[in-house]
Amino acid sequence: MSRFVQQSEIADPFVLEVIDRPEPHAAPGQVRVRVRAAGLNPVDWKIASHPEVAAHFGVTAPAGFGNDYAGEIDEVGAGVEGFAVGDRVFGGARGRAIAEHVVVTIGSDTLAHTPAGVSDEVAGSLTIAARTADAALRVAAVAEGDTVLVGGAAGGVGVIVVQLAVAKGATVIATASEGNHDFLRGLGAIPTTYGDGLAERLRSLAPSGVDAAIDLHGVEAVHAALESGVDPRRIATIAAGPHPPGGAVPTGGQDAAPDALDRIAQAIADGALALPIQATFPIERVSEAVELQRGGHVRGKIVVTVP
Template sequence: MTRVAVATAFGGPEVVEIVDEVVAQPAAGQVLIEIRASGVNPIDWKLYSGAFGSDESTLPMRLGSEAAGVVEAVGAGATGPAGPISVGDEVIVTGVTGAYAERLLAPGDAVLPKPSSLSWEEAAGFLLVAGTAYDTLEVASVAEGDTVLVHGAAGGVGSLVVQAALGRGARVIGTARPENHDALRAYGAEPVEYGDGLRERVGALAPDGVDAAIDTVGTDEAVDVSLALVSDRSRIVTIAAFGRAEQDGFPSVGGGNAESAERRKAARLTLVAAARDGELTVPVAKTFPLDRAADAHRELQGRHPRGKFVLVP
């Protein structure tokens, strides 16, 4: 048996419950993982909020798409992106359903080796945001010498966009609340406060213009400032303002985009290696026991500390 967090209806965090489920032994190509930590992401609560529809046949809805743990059992021929998987391997699992659990049955292709340099919490919360950040920078063609504006630069995805863009040799200007400016400076970015006058503040820092913009927040302010400052709309990329992207003719990533999924999948081993070597880091803001998954979602929807939320069974 395993304890699993599920949404029993569509609505707010109050619909999240912990239930007991039977876990099968892994079939060919599968692995059974004892979960040590599970990453919490906004998509987890958006799925049961009704934002993407309310098909009751999807209920109860298992939650969570990324985790880290120890391989407990292995089905015949189970192989991951890095090769064969063995009992006792410390792993990261991503792109799955039901990662809010004590134990998880997953396809081998979703399982990657966990670097020993990462804690369980760091490993569990890394790949979704790192993959999203990588996707935005690839689509925006960010390269050495570019000046890049990152909206929501201190957020889970935003902080990875900042680090990865700097790693490509770009100059980064990032929007954030004043209390997060020192953290952005520590990465090597130039922080600005969002709100009235943002266009002018960015323009003062980059009088020669901005080459690309990455929007991780989805506000009209972020889109309008990006459109005003970036001449090539193909180099404005959003992960949230899907309606504005379609309306104003600039790219979005994620949201079920098959090309995005393939780019992120292909980059997994490279991103894990970057985390292993300390080139990319994800701050863990707060951990919650599995029983408090609903509380984690409540806090995530409001003003919360910089970094990722993680569940610990």
């Protein structure tokens, strides 16, 4: 038998149960991964609680939970090349990642080799955050010498965006709760609070103007950037729906460069990039982990481990 996190109904509130199911096996073109860690993302609980979001992502009840995972391959189906039993890997399996075993199909599911020196907890948190961060930076066309506003900068996507933008030579103004300001300074950003008056604070922090913006939580940074005269084609948003205000550009991991995942994972292995883990929970406490994630104000990532 194999442990699996399941919800019987897409609803709010939703209920997650850890069940025992028969072990899945790899068919031709597939590998089975013994999952060791699975990072949480806001989209996970949104899928679980909103039928329209679940339908958009092709998730139907009864369903599993989560997308990101890391572990090692313990079974390889016929015809698979480039992966072998014992390989440490990470990737994405929408709506079924938090489990003892996950079967992934080569070419349709996300699967990558975990670089030496990257823990399963970090690798298991990378797929959505890394690809979304890369996509947002590409849409906003962040380059050396730019001043860029990053809204909601302390979360999993935000910490990667900040570090990559700073590495490009950009000046980053990052919104977050005050408790995360020292943390963001440590990443090279200029922190400021979110809420009323953001556009005025921007004028004080960036008297020469703002060149681009990335809003990772709603539309507050979008409005502040528009008020600051930022070209809407250089305002990227990931959580404002398909039609954000003012002509800002919605984006997500699907717009990442093909090499984004491997490149960012290697940067972590090389010590050039960090993805902090705020807390880990064993699979039996998955509901507590999701409650913490859903509460917001997470610094980096929340991870579910599968001992």
